[in-house]
Structures are given as C-alpha cells and as structure tokens.
Amino acid sequence: MSKFIIQVNGPAYGSSASVNALRFTQAALLSGHQVICVFFYQDGVYNSTELNLPASDEYDVVQQWKILAAKYQVPLVNCVSAALRRGIIAQQDAQENGLSHWNVGQPFIMGGLGELVTGIESADRLICF
Template structure:
C-alpha cells in the first residue's frame, strides 16, 4: 500500500479543493493506504479556523477534517507563514505576539515547509488540492 501526504491549498469554502482532498483522503484510508499528514498551505489554512460557521444545512468540511484526524490519528499541519499572513492565529502564536485571541482549532498544529518536505520524503506520493 502507498503512503500519501496531502496538500490542501484551497479554502474550506468557495472552491471544491478542500472537499475533494477530504474525499480523496477518506478513500485512500478506506483502501488501506496510509496518510502521513495533511498539510494546509496558501488559502488552505482557512480550513483551520474555529471562526468559520457554516449554516446548519451545509457540509462542515472543517469539522470533517477534525473528525478524520481524530479517527485515524493523522496530523493536520498548518503552514505557519501562510496562516499568519492570512490572520489564522494559533494559541501559541497569539501568546508570542501578545494577542488576546486566536482562531486555530487545537486539532491543527502550526508547522513550516520543512515539515512538509520531511513528510514528502517519507511518503510515496504527494497529492495536491
């Protein structure tokens, strides 16, 4: 079986990138493959905001990423540079920058492109959405 690293560059809403990435990830896992991590990059970091509140009749892709990560113990990694420039702030970043609020769910960790490259080295394939 293959080992994948998934890169999500599309936002949670407004494009199909995140939902497509989620569906691919679920299918890969159900097919017996391993997912090393999901790396949220560029506008993909908008998938990690706790402040996104879709209507009750809409698909909550952010919640689905969190459930998937919990079920399969998959790291969800936010590109810290992309996140900060888009106002996506973790609790740790908020403390370091003396901010009173943060909006990144605890299900996601902040990391750099180095973590993405390391993940690529341990994976058989990198799939980008």
Template sequence: MSSLLTYTLVVNGPVYGSQSARNAYLFAKALIEKGHQLKSVFFYQDGVTNGSRLTVPANDEFDLVAAWQTLSSEHNVSLETCVAAALRRGIIGEDEASQHKLSASNLAEGFSQSGLGSLAEALLSQDRVVQF
C-alpha cells in the same frame, strides 16, 4: 513492495469558495477506505482557512473543519497549517498569539502550525504527496 502506500496531502484551496479542500477530504477518505495510510494533511496558501475554529457553515452545509477534525482523531492524521501563510490570513494558534501579543487565537482543535520544513520532510518520507 506492498501495494499499500503512505500519503501526505497538500491543500491550497480555502475551506469554502472552491471545491479543492472538499475534494482533498473526499480523496483522504477514499485512501483510508482502500487501506492506505494518510500520514498528514498540510494546509498551505488559502488552505490554511481549513484550520479556523471560527468557521460556521449554514445548517444545511457540510462542516469541512469538523470533518477534518474527525478524520484526524479517528485515523491519527496530522493536520498542519503553514504558520507563515496562516499568520498572513489571521489563523492564529495559541503559541503564535502569545508570541505576537495578540488577544486571542482561532486555530481549530486538532490542527497544528508548522513550517515548510514539515512539508519537505513529507516529500522525502511518504510514498505519495498529492496536492489539491
């Protein structure tokens, strides 16, 4: 067995207000630097706020949404928000906005919305799933 593993991260913490999401991001960077493969990050509960394109941090603060987007594009990491949790918290993708006849969407570029089935699949197919 190879010592390099595949990972999925589950992020329950909000984009700001706790260290959970930032710690998940730092862990993701460390995994990749060590040569492991990060397949996906599943944002659940308040973690779905990491997928809002309307987050505007202060000039001297770390832009976590942009950091996730860069990580995704540079390392082919899927960023998935739980659609049910996201809808409850006002994080709306274009498909959901259309389906629910809403005037706008705010899901950040590079993020997608999916169900818990996607997380269940990751639990079965990745070597490790780590929750933050």
C-alpha cells in the same frame, strides 16, 4: 499500500479543493493506504479557523477534517507562514505576539515547509488539491 501526504491549497468554502482533498483522503484511508499528514498551504489554512459557521443544512468540511484526524490519527498541519499572513493564529503565536485572541482550533497544528519536505522524503506520493 502507498504512503501519501495530502496538500490542501484551497479554502474550506468558495472552492472544491478542501472537499475533494477530504474525500480523497477518506477513500485512501479506507483502502488501507497511509496518510502521513494533511498539509494546509496558501488559502488552505482557512480550513483551520474556529470562526467558520456554516448554516446547519450545509456540509461542514472543517468539522469533517477534525473527525478524520481523530478517527485515523492523521496530523493536520498548517503552514505557519501562510497562516500568519492570513490572520490564522494559533494560541502559542497569539501569546508570543501579545495578542488576546486566536482562531486555530484543535487538532490543527502549525508547522513549516521543512516539515512538508521531510514528510515528502518518507512518502510515496504528494497529492495536491
């Protein structure tokens, strides 16, 4: 079986990238492959905001990422630089910079491109959406 890193470059809404990445990740895991992490980069960091409120009859891709992470223990990692430039702020970043609010929800964590590169070294494939 293969080891994958999934890179999501598209936002939760307005692009099919996130949904396609989620479905690929689900299929890979169900097929017995390992997903080392899902790395959210560029506009992909918008997948981690707690401020997405889709209508009750719409597919909630952000919630589905959370369910996947909990079920399979897959880390969901935001590129911290891409996130901060887009106003996607984790609690620790808010506290360190004197901000009273943050919008990154659990189980998303902040990481850097170094973590992506390190993960790539142990993966068989990097799949980008």
